[in-house]
Amino acid sequence: MTIGVLLALIVFFTDILLILVLITLEGNRKSALIWIAVLAFMPLAGFILYLLFGQTFYRKKWFEVKGMPEDEIRELNDKVISLIDEGKKYVEDPLDKEYLDVAATMMRANASYYIDDNDITIYLDGNDKFKDLFEDLRNAKSFIHLEYYIVRDDVLVNEMMDILIKKLNEGVEVRLMIDAIGMNSGPKTRIKEFKKAGGEFSLFHSMPTVLFSPRKNNRNHRKIAVIDGKVGYVGGYNIGDEYLGKGPFGFWRDTGTRVVGNSVAVMNMRFFMDWKYATGKNIDVSAKYFPPCGNCGSDKMQLVSGGPDTKNNPIQKEYLKLVMLAKETIYIHTPYLVPDQTLKDTLELAALSGVDVRIIIPDRVDHAFVYWSSLYNAHLMMRNNVKVYQYHRGFVHSKTFVVDGKFCSIGSANLDERSLKLNFETNAMIYSERIGEQMKQAFLDDLQYCTLYTEEQYQSRTLKEKFKTCISTMMESLQ
DSSP: OOHHHHHHHHHHHHHHHHHHHHHHOOSOHHHHHHHHHHHHHSHHHHHHHIIIIIOOTTHHHHHGGGSSOHHHHHHHHHHHHHHHHHHGGGOOOHHHHHHHHHHHHHHHTTOOOOEEEEEEEEESSHHHHHHHHHHHHHTOSSEEEEEESOBOSSHHHHHHHHHHHHHHHTTOEEEEEEETTTTTTSOHHHHHHHHHTTOEEEEESOHHHHHHSGGGGOOBOOOEEEETTTEEEEESOOBSGGGGTOSTTOEEEOOEEEEESTHHHHHHHHHHHHHHHHHSOOOOOOGGGSOOOOSOOSEEEEEEEESTTSSSOHHHHHHHHHHHHOSSEEEEEOSOEEOOHHHHHHHHHHHHTTOEEEEEEESSOSSHHHHHHHHHHHHHHHTTTOEEEEEOSEEEOOOEEEETTTEEEEESOOEEHIIIIISBEEEEEEEOHHHHHHHHHHHHHHGGGEEEOOHHHHHTOOHHHHHHHHHHHHHHHTO
């Protein structure tokens, strides 16, 4: 038997084994059937592609170390939900009672606690966001925790690294975690200086993991900053000059939040769990990391974090719940309009029921496959009364929902299956008419830079663009 025949037999029997595994797996049956077809008709190429992009059966085992045991979380959540249900009896304001109902639902879906004493600031421009973030970093007295998907090697990041190294020299603890893929163009020389000054640094998934493990698909897409346990940031902004509008796309339309209040403790605990997973080391849970805030404000929020380490992704449930709540309006910013079938159907049903559903997407290509999939989905959803607009002022990177001017979500999770299934994401679910009206007005202001995408535009695609659409939607199905 020649080596070639032996290798062919190994690939054949391995493909048979993989097909049997795919048949028994729970989850996306459509994706499983496509992978079975690929393995059957392209045994060698299919085997390699599946090793690189397709594995899912490893997730529960590899990611279970990221948090508390599920039974402990459930027991604690049940106690808090009981307290919420009991507290609703004493709430007179109908809107506050509705907020508590939704909060309890989200907790059952594994979101964090509903906390009502926050002061939340919204950012629609990176220049404002980074001005305040850097000022908070300069004022840090005890610790700084930063967790980002992308950190560039440019002017803005060099300014941040100067601040962090200065704070280390003043005795402030600083921990920085960056996703391994997002670190490709990162400040490697400055990170060495940072570590030499005493800073703690970790990649989320090492480069060997990225190169040789299917976990390369599970990116840490979160954007979290916690300063002294008193101030926290979460949203869509990574760190780099492009987020100031100085990149190739020009103006950068994004959304972020600054939170002062007891929700910062939940953001810090999220960092603790991710740090343990990435480094294998615990941070000692001491009082200095979780200082009480007192009555910092009146904004209500929950942190909603999702990823392959969650049994039922809370972010998908958050988006579904927001759509189901709508009575008048649903306004969405997303760079990628590639929702799963359930979310797509729910949005269409809301629009058919008379809710004003509008979605703003970019007019330019960031990631080619996702861009053409977005236009395909826009075409399908427009047939069911959903209005999709293309933004022409620059690039839309914002990931936001605002419903009826009183519920909104601001965070890192795109409206695509990667954010809903593969990546680690974090959103702020905000219960506030003040913030809701601000977000609603921001959406309406953005419409002046948009045009409504039409069926005529979709049908006028060139043959080359139609081919791109076909390939992109096929790739979407493999996720």
